[in-house]
Amino acid sequence: MMPQLVTVGYRRTRVWIPVLPVVLVLSPLLLFAVIGGLVACRVAGISPLGTLRGVGRFLCALPGTRIEIADGEHALLLSVR
Amino acid sequence: MSERNEHVTEQRRQILEMLAENKITADEAEQLIAAVEGERQASPREAAPQAGPRRKYLRVLASDDSAGAGTGHVNIRVPLQLLRAGVRLTSFIPPQAIAKINAELGKSGVPIDLSELKPAQIEELIDHLDELVVDVVDETSSVRVFCE
Known part of the structure; x- marks a missing residue:
């Protein structure tokens, strides 16, 4: 399942990022990024389709990830749902 | 009977x-x-009953009370599926990059040949992480690594 909500926090500030709307808004840039990635794969001599599949699996496995680091007054949170 | x-x-x-x-x-x-x-x-x-519930996450918990400024803690939860996907991604590292990484690891005193690490072996390792528990505790700090 694709990530739907990413929460980024620093100290007491929290930012909730809905992934789908952000991806839709950034889709023109993402298209260029994908094309650039495919060209880089060709140059490096690795399978572009395999890489796309691998990246897709990686993104789909992200939900459930939670990283919380706090040190004194500083606290960092990254959560993917 | x-x-x-x-x-x-x-x-x-x-x-x-x-x-x-x-x-x-x-x-x-x-x-x-x-x-x-x-x-x-x-x-x-x-x-036959299952050996236990299938573990889904790798947890890393660490806390440190020794610093004077306050308590520090780390709470990380990573889906095991993410580790598997990450391992599969390593198979797409170009051979030139692997050679450079091996050279740098050698220089740092870690003579590991990454090209010898097969994804299947690492996946097997991840499958057996289920049973992993690392528990290190001292007076002011503790580290705990386990799967849940």
């Missing part, structure tokens, strides 16, 4: 009776008994 074994014995007796009454041939009886026996052997595996 368990209920299932009794059931199989009863079925075998019925087959033998049918054979005695010439309702079935010896070959048919043999096939039927083999089928009943096969069912009995297959059943315990199907009915």
Whole structure:
């Protein structure tokens, strides 16, 4: 399942990022990024389709990830749902 | 004797009776008994309880109270599926990059040849992470790594 909500926090500030709307808004840039990635794969001599599949699996496995680091007054949170 | 074994014995007796009454041939009886026996052997595996709930996340918990400024803690939860996907991604690292990484690792005193690490081996390692528990505790700090 694709990530739907990413929460980024620093100290007491929290930012909730809905992934789908952000991806839709950034889709023109993402298209260029994908094309650039495919060209880089060709140059490096690795399978572009395999890489796309691998990246897709990686993104789909992200939900459930939670990283919380706090040190004194500083606290960092990254959560993917 | 368990209920299932009794059931199989009863079925075998019925087959033998049918054979005695010439309702079935010896070959048919043999096939039927083999089928009943096969069912009995297959059943315990199907009915065997799972070794435990399948673990889904790798957790890393660390806390440190020694610093004067305040408490520090780390709480990380990573899906095991993410580790597997990450391992698969490593197979797409270009050979030139692997050679450079190996050279740098060698310089740092870590002579590991990444090209020798096969994704299947690492996946096997991740599969066995289920049973991993690392628990390090001292007076002011603790580290705990486990799967849940």
